[in-house]
Amino acid sequence: MNLSFLPTLVRCQRQSLRETVVRCKLTSAKFAANMADISSTYSDPIHIAVIGGTGLQHLPGFTHVANLNVTTPWGMPSSPISVLHHPSPTSGKPIPIAFISRHGVHHELAPHEVPSRANIAALRSIGVRTIIAFSAVGSLKEEIKPRDFVVPDQVIDRTKGIRPFTFFEGGMVGHVGFADPFDEGLAKVIRTCGHSLEGDGVVLHDKGILVCMEGPQFSTRAESNLYRSWGGSVINMSCLPESKLAREAEISYQMICMATDYDCWHNSGDVSVEMVMGHMKANSQNALRFVGAVLNELSKEEHGEQVLAKHLDGQTKFAGAITAKPGRSEEASKKLGWLFPGYFD
Numbered sequence: 309m310n311l312s313f314l315p316t317l318v319r320c321q322r323q324s325l326r327e328t329v330v331r332c333k334l335t336s337a338k339f340a341a342n343m344a345d346i347s348s349t350y351s352d353p354i355h356i357a358v359i360g361g362t363g364l365q366h367l368p369g370f371t372h373v374a375n376l377n378v379t380t381p382w383g384m385p386s387s388p389i390s391v392l393h394h395p396s397p398t399s400g401k402p403i404p405i406a407f408i409s410r411h412g413v414h415h416e417l418a419p420h421e422v423p424s425r426a427n428i429a430a431l432r433s434i435g436v437r438t439i440i441a442f443s444a445v446g447s448l449k450e451e452i453k454p455r456d457f458v459v460p461d462q463v464i465d466r467t468k469g470i471r472p473f474t475f476f477e478g479g480m481v482g483h484v485g486f487a488d489p490f491d492e493g494l495a496k497v498i499r500t501c502g503h504s505l506e507g508d509g510v511v512l513h514d515k516g517i518l519v520c521m522e523g524p525q526f527s528t529r530a531e532s533n534l535y536r537s538w539g540g541s542v543i544n545m546s547c548l549p550e551s552k553l554a555r556e557a558e559i560s561y562q563m564i565c566m567a568t569d570y571d572c573w574h575n576s577g578d579v580s581v582e583m584v585m586g587h588m589k590a591n592s593q594n595a596l597r598f599v600g601a602v603l604n605e606l607s608k609e610e611h612g613e614q615v616l617a618k619h620l621d622g623q624t625k626f627a628g629a630i631t632a633k634p635g636r637s638e639e640a641s642k643k644l645g646w647l648f649p650g651y652f653d
């Protein structure tokens with residue numbers, strides 16, 4: 309066998325390794341310099357947040373001004389909270405946006421390991437009243453094609469009760485309404501933004517029933533067909549308990565879904581991580597344009613009341629908590645006092 313090419317190959321590999329190391333050193337030096345500029349505090353309240361899901365671990369294109377490490381009575385959020393500045397299209401003033409990566413900075417948290425209580429509590433503690441949650445979903449309907457977007461209006465809970473799903477427990481009982489799991493006012497703004505990008509690569513379905521399953525394994529074919537027979541439109545593993553906790557925390561919440569596969573009911577091939585990531589990557593520019601358009605719109609003063617979720621103000625204080633003072637545990641009162649200062653004194 310002729311192996312005379314080997315020294316050249318080794319030389320080439322060494323050279324490309326050296327180039328890679330130099331490139332990495334440059335990149336990490338730039339990264340370190342950038343990080344040195346980024347503050348670990350932010351003094352103004354931040355009203356709008358984005359929770360990024362699979363394939364959306366960062367929001368590029370915004371000015372990154374701070375990284376907040378918030379500790380809550382329910383632990384630490386999935387990732388540091390990045391504070392990004394977005395110029396208001398009406399006043400030009402920088403509007404702060406909080407960003408959390410749901411599965412961690414490197415996608416190290418499985419759906420059942422996402423610390424949703426810490427995420428929602430941390431966001432509320434810095435002033436957030438509006439959350440745009442992004443999710444990669446499987447399609448349960450022929451007409452929702454991979455790379456299409458859906459703004460769902462209903463949810464079917466197929467999680468298995470293994471995820472902590474409420475702030476009200478351990479000596480403080482509370483019940484909030486969840487008939488409409490998403491915020492219709494916020495959904496309207498999002499739909500208008502999505503439609504404004506139509507014809508530019510974005511296809512948007514205005515409504516849909518989102519099935520939230522436990523995972524991390526994907527569904528069986530029988531389950532997938534069952535969800536279709538229930539009228540399910542799309543499926544993911546992350547809308548719950550996130551949306552329930554946002555409702556308890558009086559935060560206006562809407563999920564934007566992007567279809568990445570036809571789950572396993574369709575004859576086009578069963579869902580796989582490769583398939584999900586492939587469609588996410590291929591359509592990431594549209595996803596970012598969509599989220600960017602929503603942030604732009606929400607940054608206008610005319611949406612002030614909506615962004616501050618004025619319609620949810622006090623719902624948990626007056627309708628939520630039911631336990632009479634003598635029956636409240638000290639621990640639960642302390643934790644809820646952290647989340648809702650002054651609500652249950």
Ligand SMILES: CSC[C@H]1O[C@H](OP(=O)(O)O)[C@H](O)[C@@H]1O
Nearest residue numbers: 361362419443444544545546584
């Ligand atoms: C990688 S496929 C399954 C995974 O994708 C979705 O993540 P996210 O909702 O955070 O975008 C789904 O919910 C699963 O967690």
Ligand SMILES: Nc1ncnc2[nH]cnc12
Nearest residue numbers: 444445446543544571579
């Ligand atoms: N088919 C699927 N099932 C559950 N979650 C998903 N996320 C993306 N595709 C999915």
